[in-house]
Amino acid sequence: MRRKNTDTCSMTTRQLFAKDASKVALSLCVFIASSTLLLSTSTAVAQQSERPNFLVIVADDMGYSDLGSFGGEINTPVLDDLAQQGMRYTDFYVAPTCSVTRSMLMSGTDNHLAGLGNMVEMLAPNQVGQPGYEGVLNERVASIAELLRDGGYHTYMAGKWHLGLEPDQIPHARGFERDFTLLTGAADHFDDMWNIEWQMPKVPYTEDGQPVEKLPKDYYSSKNFTDKTIQFIEEGRGDGKPFLAYMAFTAPHGPLQVPDDWLRRYKNQYDEGWDVIRARRIARMQELGIVDEGVSTAERMWFIPRGSQLAPGVRIASGRKMEIYASMVEYMDDQIGRVFDYLKEIGEYDNTVVVFFSDNGAEGADLMQMFAGQRGSMGYLHAGANFAESGHNMLGRKGTFAEYGPAWAQVGAAPFRLYKGHVAEGGTRSPLIVSGPGVQGSGGVNTNAIMHVMDLAPTLLELAGVEHPATFQGRDILPMQGKSWVSTLNGEAQSPRGPDDYLGFELFGSMAIRQGDWKIAWLFDPFGNGEWQLFNLDADPGEQFDLSEKFPEKRTELIALWDEYKEMNGVIIGNRSLLDGYEKRLPTRVFESGNYPPVRGVEKIPHKKMIELINNQ
Amino acid sequence: MKELNCSARFLAIAASTLAIALISGTANAQDDGSRTYWKGRSGTNAMSFQYLNMNLQASDTVQFDPAHFIYPAADVEADIFVLSYARHLTLFDRPSILSANLIGGSVDVLFDTAITPPEFLPPGVVPGPSFSQSASGYADPSVQLDVNLFGTPKLPAIFSYMNYEPTWTLDAAFMLGVPLGQYDADKVANLGLNRFYGRIALPFKYHFGVFSPGYRSTLEVIPSVYIFAENDDFLGQKLKNDAMWQVEAHWTQDFTRHFFGSIDLLYRNGFQSEIDGVNFGSDIEIGDLGFTLNFSVTDNVTIRTSFSSNVFGDSDIDTSMIRLQFVYAWDRAIENLKKLGSE
Numbered sequence: 001m002r003r004k005n006t007d008t009c010s011m012t013t014r015q016l017f018a019k020d021a022s023k024v025a026l027s028l029c030v031f032i033a034s035s036t037l038l039l040s041t042s043t044a045v046a047q048q049s050e051r052p053n054f055l056v057i058v059a060d061d062m063g064y065s066d067l068g069s070f071g072g073e074i075n076t077p078v079l080d081d082l083a084q085q086g087m088r089y090t091d092f093y094v095a096p097t098c099s100v101t102r103s104m105l106m107s108g109t110d111n112h113l114a115g116l117g118n119m120v121e122m123l124a125p126n127q128v129g130q131p132g133y134e135g136v137l138n139e140r141v142a143s144i145a146e147l148l149r150d151g152g153y154h155t156y157m158a159g160k161w162h163l164g165l166e167p168d169q170i171p172h173a174r175g176f177e178r179d180f181t182l183l184t185g186a187a188d189h190f191d192d193m194w195n196i197e198w199q200m201p202k203v204p205y206t207e208d209g210q211p212v213e214k215l216p217k218d219y220y221s222s223k224n225f226t227d228k229t230i231q232f233i234e235e236g237r238g239d240g241k242p243f244l245a246y247m248a249f250t251a252p253h254g255p256l257q258v259p260d261d262w263l264r265r266y267k268n269q270y271d272e273g274w275d276v277i278r279a280r281r282i283a284r285m286q287e288l289g290i291v292d293e294g295v296s297t298a299e300r301m302w303f304i305p306r307g308s309q310l311a312p313g314v315r316i317a318s319g320r321k322m323e324i325y326a327s328m329v330e331y332m333d334d335q336i337g338r339v340f341d342y343l344k345e346i347g348e349y350d351n352t353v354v355v356f357f358s359d360n361g362a363e364g365a366d367l368m369q370m371f372a373g374q375r376g377s378m379g380y381l382h383a384g385a386n387f388a389e390s391g392h393n394m395l396g397r398k399g400t401f402a403e404y405g406p407a408w409a410q411v412g413a414a415p416f417r418l419y420k421g422h423v424a425e426g427g428t429r430s431p432l433i434v435s436g437p438g439v440q441g442s443g444g445v446n447t448n449a450i451m452h453v454m455d456l457a458p459t460l461l462e463l464a465g466v467e468h469p470a471t472f473q474g475r476d477i478l479p480m481q482g483k484s485w486v487s488t489l490n491g492e493a494q495s496p497r498g499p500d501d502y503l504g505f506e507l508f509g510s511m512a513i514r515q516g517d518w519k520i521a522w523l524f525d526p527f528g529n530g531e532w533q534l535f536n537l538d539a540d541p542g543e544q545f546d547l548s549e550k551f552p553e554k555r556t557e558l559i560a561l562w563d564e565y566k567e568m569n570g571v572i573i574g575n576r577s578l579l580d581g582y583e584k585r586l587p588t589r590v591f592e593s594g595n596y597p598p599v600r601g602v603e604k605i606p607h608k609k610m611i612e613l614i615n616n617q
Numbered sequence: 618m619k620e621l622n623c624s625a626r627f628l629a630i631a632a633s634t635l636a637i638a639l640i641s642g643t644a645n646a647q648d649d650g651s652r653t654y655w656k657g658r659s660g661t662n663a664m665s666f667q668y669l670n671m672n673l674q675a676s677d678t679v680q681f682d683p684a685h686f687i688y689p690a691a692d693v694e695a696d697i698f699v700l701s702y703a704r705h706l707t708l709f710d711r712p713s714i715l716s717a718n719l720i721g722g723s724v725d726v727l728f729d730t731a732i733t734p735p736e737f738l739p740p741g742v743v744p745g746p747s748f749s750q751s752a753s754g755y756a757d758p759s760v761q762l763d764v765n766l767f768g769t770p771k772l773p774a775i776f777s778y779m780n781y782e783p784t785w786t787l788d789a790a791f792m793l794g795v796p797l798g799q800y801d802a803d804k805v806a807n808l809g810l811n812r813f814y815g816r817i818a819l820p821f822k823y824h825f826g827v828f829s830p831g832y833r834s835t836l837e838v839i840p841s842v843y844i845f846a847e848n849d850d851f852l853g854q855k856l857k858n859d860a861m862w863q864v865e866a867h868w869t870q871d872f873t874r875h876f877f878g879s880i881d882l883l884y885r886n887g888f889q890s891e892i893d894g895v896n897f898g899s900d901i902e903i904g905d906l907g908f909t910l911n912f913s914v915t916d917n918v919t920i921r922t923s924f925s926s927n928v929f930g931d932s933d934i935d936t937s938m939i940r941l942q943f944v945y946a947w948d949r950a951i952e953n954l955k956k957l958g959s960e
Contacts, residue, residue: 268780312776391829391874392779 052437053352054148054244054460055343057336058105059329060098060160060186060253061420062431063362063412066329070431071285071414073269073277074326078337079356079433084443086354086435087489090290092451093514096420096427096507098185098359099162101453102248106163106174107141108457108468108480112506112569114141116163121185121197122508124574132570136164137174142472144457145175148244151466156232157181158225159248165204172209178236180207180228182221182250186367188387189250189257190398191219196255196371198382220259221250222328226335230342237346244460247339252328254367255387255401256321259331263396266326270319270408273307275300277322278411285415289445291541297415298426298542302526303587304407317392321404322411324396353436353463355456361427362412364419368401417543421578423505423512423521424543438463440491449495450514452503454482462486502558504565509577513562519543520558524579526586532559649839650923650942651867651879651909654763654788654820656712656781657705659773663946665701669722670694674935693806697722697756707771714763720798723753726806754799756808763790763820775950785823790841792816802850812856813846830874839865843888854893859900861887867909875913881925882906904929905936916951919944 066072069083095101095111103116111117112132118124120135127133137143145155157176162185164170171179187203188194193215195203205212207228216224229245236243270277278300285291300306307315336356343349366373372383387401395402409419413426420427432451435441461468462484471477483496497503502515510528512521517538521528533546534555548555565571657663673693703716727749768786772778798809818841825834841863848856862885869879883905889896907925914920921942927935 264782271776312774313779316776316779389831391827391831393782393827393829394832397827 051152051242051464053242053343053348054153054463055247055339055352055354056105056244056456056460057247057354057356058102058159058249059332059356059358060248060250061360061363062252062329062358063409063414063419064358064416064426064429064431065281065285065290065414066326066362066412067431067433069288069433071281071288071290073280073284074329075265076330076333078333078340082336082340082354082356082435083433085441086433086439086443087441088290088445089432089434089449089451090445090447091449092357092430092432092453093428093503093505094357094360094430094453095505096360096422096510098160098253100507101359102161102163103137104452104454104482105456106137106143106145107478108144108454108461108482109141109478110454110481110504110569112571113478113481114138117570117572118507118574119185122578124509124572124576126575127572130570130572133572136166136169139475140478142469142477143174144460145171145244145246146472147175147457147461147466147468148464149175149177151461151464152241153464154178154232154236154241154243155246156229156236156243157246157248158228158232159221159246160185160250160253161248167209170206170209172206176246178208178232180212180225181205186253186255187221187250188255188398189221191215191217192386192398194386196367196379196383196387196401198372198378201382201386222332222335223259225249226338229339233342233348234346237348242351242464245339247336249332249335251332252325254363254403256324256328256403257396257398257400258324258327260397262327262331263324265330266323268316268319268323269326270322271312271316273310273315273319274304274322274407274411275307278414281411281414289447291415292447295415295538296540296542296544298410298413298417299544301406301410301418302589304410305590307407309590318405318407320392320395321402322408324402325404325408327396351437353434353438353460356431356433357453358430361416361418361420361422361429362409363403364406364409364413365403365421366405367403415542418523418527421508422523422527423507423510424523424527425519425537425541428505428512434485434489438486439489446488446494449485449488450497450501450503450516451485451488451495452482454480455485455496456482458482458484459486459489502561502565504562504569506566506571506573508579509573510579511562511573513558513565515558515561518554518558520555520562524577524582526583527579534558648863648865648883649818649820650921651837651869651881652835652877652911654714654786654790654822654837654839656714656765656769656772657946658775658778658948658950659705659707659712659771660950661705661946661948663701663703663944665699665703665942665944667697667699667701667940667942669697669699669938669940671697671938672936692727693724694727695722695724705772707773708762708764710771712765712769712772715760716763717758717760719758720756720808721754722756722808723751724806724808725749725751750804750806752799752801752804752806752808754808755797757794757796757798757810757814759792759794761790761792761816763788763818782828783822783824786821788818788820790816790818790820792818802852810845810848811850812848814843816841816843818842826871831871833869833871833877835867835869837865837867837869839863841865851892857891859887859889859891861885861901877911879909879911880906881909881923883925884930902930903927903934903936905938907938917945917947919946 064070066074067076067079068074069080069088095104097119099119100111100116103111103114107114115132115134115136115138117133118127123133123135149155155176157171157179160182161171165183167173170183171181183204183206184195186196193202195201225247229247233243233245282291282297286293340349343352368383372379374380387399389399394400406419413419416425416429418424418426458480463486468480485496487493488496499516502513505512510523512519517536519535519537520532522532524530532555534548534551535543536547698721700719701716703714706713706715727747766787766789768783770777772781792815794814796809796811796813800807800809800811818839820839822835822837826832843861843863845858864884866882867879869877871877885903887900889900904927905925906928907923909921909923911919911921923940926937
């Protein structure tokens, strides 16, 4: 209530300015406002020993199963250790793409309300200019940084924003006291600042709200975001206020790049192909309790051949990309370790709630093709001039733009179907680790909680003792739709959501609703069938079996929820979609005859053995 | 007899550079040439055709040490053709290259007898007019086996080559020349050596930068020693030569994916002659500096050109060489894949 009073008074002050009221009235109000602010500040200082710091770490395009603690073979000891201290949540949802997720992270409410009804780069004609489709974090919401800053927190950000480029849209204007920010959605990870979009060939960075003209020569995204996070905390800790530090890594988003001395950490580890790696991950996930044994997992996508069907050279060329990706993930993990070490050194680690997740599913799209694939286009020219190098041993270095494609993305998404950009589980399920004061965990895995990225803002506000106001800086703001995790984190509840709660998803015209174990999804052909499909995620997390005919009432029930969700959030289905026409763009199903070539175990058959087997038949 | 000895001395020195150049099928500062010991996929083949124009002039102003035996104003010019075949293979579980050189061409020797001391003139040659001799035909063919000792794994398949990112490598190379080339014991100018010869080399290279076309850079050092059998009919006498020590070095640099160049250095020392048991002259010492430019015209065809000239060592010899080389390389597996791709 106190925050509300302050805001009200602040608004009154502005009104008085506007009306050129008497000096007496102005002085009185300023006095009251100052007193209130002082009271608020002193209260905050008094609370600071009780209030935790927040370290929110977001990976970019990292797959669900990449971390060791989620079944992956990638070496992520720091995050695995974090998982051992805290809790892993298996049913944590984000949006299918990054800026959309980030709008919900910042606002605590649905992306269609917060301004990212669609990615600004992909707006359909009928969405342009519509409320909720501004393509930036709009003024209908207050950011978590704004609220925590006003609630007595230091607010720091280092990393990717992707929620607006204008001066009043950037992190410094949306509540972050200190920032070192990549404003756009992706960039070269080194110092040359190349952007894949020719319209803005060099990406904009800001530091403390000011444009960054040049990056240091030894710049590498994950390293420098970490440096800045540590720097900001160090420079701000003198006054004893708690902090919110938002580390929005751009790793492992494409282009897949990593410092040279990290490039070969996984050399040849992925030459066996995606099927083997994926099978191992799923087995490990079952061991860890991330995935139940006996449930259905997603099939290898129909247009992707078995790894064993590929020529060894092709497997190596493909595996090289996954090697770089894995190195990027490990590098990020290593840098997170630097922050943890620093927090331990200054005695703040035990008072810091750490939240780690990925902004969406693994990336299976070909961004290079998307932005620069048309010969004769400016994008093609731009790509050719700046990041066309594609030599096998060059990949991952400056001047290259490697992506690992759908075959590896489905490994990252294991055990789910599809990947980034889709409302299937592979696009929207993210690995979540939470650790710190108030989190009961000790390495546990919570498979019951249905959680969402828009829950984070209400959770942090509750932990900080800050209420979400109805108005902010003189304007009405939307309430948060997210549900606080506090009772789930401290073990009082299994899930922040009850049986009647549901989650809605829509992006690029694909739609989904999850309620309890049930999910309906409408995906474009050929990813879906252009109809609502019904899945039971408890038995079928891979969304392999459409139960529409078996449970028509449930399907109808969930479609009604979709209608409610659409109405409540002002969803406008685009009259054009990024996913239009895929049924003609994707290859047909890969030919596979029954038992040839012979398969043993998980398809790892040495060439000589294969010849023997064929000869013996 | 004395005249014969003089002729022997002439050849022993003036033609030595040329002869050694013929042995290896290349010449001067390039000798083996840059990137010769880079390994390809086992099964890769290469045919090479080289044209070399080599010149050697002895100074007409230098007062010669009588022991040095170089004719003043001697002028040797050779047009040489070298047809080579090389195959990359795996031997002793190591990546290797087996190569053979067939060498031919012509050589012309001209010297001004007007200023040549009479005692140095070949038999039958009188002071006054210029003296010249020519030879043409095949030189001695040679075969060489190069085996990597360290730094390069066997490369049996395309995928193994894809994994290949060398840092430093060390090879051992053995070459044998067979005296099948043109040789006339009564002539000063010959293309064949009339004796077996061999070479042992330890090619070393260090890779800088990324091992990817357009970015590769190497320092290559090839120390070697040439060993010669006895020529039992050298103008009627027996010619022996000491071993010749040689260090060949290249700094190579990719300029683009299909274009590289190198700075080439060659130092040779030794080869002292002994005719009928008597030492003549002293060791030769020649240092050549040159450059090479190499263009990949297609996936299969490469054109290489080189130039070199001696820049230090014996001050009374000037040598220069221009080389033009065409290489056609092919790999059956890759060619088959191309067939599929073209359908």
